[in-house]
Amino acid sequence: MKRLTITTLLAVAILSGCSSTEEVVPDVPPAELYVTAQQALQSGSWTTAIERLETLDSRYPFGAYSEQVQLDLIYAYYKNDDLALGEATIARFNRLNPAHEKSDWVLYMRGLTQMAQDRSFMHDIFSIDRHDRDPEPARKAFRDFKRLLDRYPNSQYAADAKARMIFIKNRLADYDLATVDFYIRREAWIAAINRSQQIQKLYPDTQAARKSLPLMLTAYEKLGLQEPIENTKKLIALNPVN
Structure with missing residues (x-):
């Protein structure tokens, strides 16, 4: 029954994406067309808004x-969720308007667009936490939000960008922790130690940094390195996992 439900859900999603037909936008004055685009935006009719705006x-x-x-x-x-088109439009806008008064908002939207690319349709539908997937879009989003804070510290979007950076930092730390776990299961002890140390250096205030310590201890024990073993045990005692 569960398999049937999932299959049915995917079929509906695919069919709904394929069933839409492109509407011919009437040849009306630009002011009238812009008003209808704004009405669509305000009502959340994104497809209609996009059709009008693209026209x-x-x-x-x-x-x-x-x-x-x-x-x-x-x-x-x-x-x-037309993220590739959004990113292309942002690049075009920045190229044509390098010093626009809304440049902070555009940079903020680029961060949001990159952040949205760090998930997938399947993850959203089934609430799957895949922190081990490639985090490159998250890294790009982090850089954009940091650039926003550096360039426009007084922007109205700065506070939200800062909060999102904290979320992304934990996401990146969790990815590295999954990599450490992979190295441990493959008995790649040196690689596990190096990646653990990287987490502790780059993301010292995350749960992932604390969770990496026992894994690092395991690697040191397998290598029989007594002094690092004792030092890591001390760090574990000082940094318990909440």
């Missing part, structure tokens, strides 16, 4: 609404 962007690339259309597309693409 504006293609028909009037240098019109009065061009900059705002691109900003709206960045947001709509993010909300609609």
Whole structure:
């Protein structure tokens, strides 16, 4: 029954993605088209908003609404999980508007877009915690949020960016911890020690750093290194796992 439920769910998701037909956007003045795009954005009708905004962007690339259309597309693409299109639009906007007054928001949205790429449809549907997957999008998001804090410390998005950096830091530490566990199971003791030390250096205030200590102790014990064994036992006593 569970297999049937999952199969049915996936089939519905695939069919719903394939069943939509592209709507022909009427040839109306840009102001009217922009109003309908804004109405779609405000109602959360992301697909409709994207259709209207893309039409504006293609028909009037240098019109009065061009900059705002691109900003709206960045947001709509993010909300609609069109992350590659969002990233491309951000790159285009930055290239054309290197000193725009909303550059902090664009940088913030790039971080959000990168962060969203660190998950997948399957993980969301089944609430799967795959902290061992490639964290490169998370690293990029971390860099963007850090860049936001460095460049625009007074931005209204700074506080949220800082909170997200804490979340991402734990995500990256958990990835490294999964790697340590992999090395331990493969009896790659030196590699396990090196990666554990990396966690403790880069992410000292995370649970992963504390959890890496017993794994590092195991590696030292397997290698028969008495002094590191004693030092690691002291660190474990000072840094218990909560």
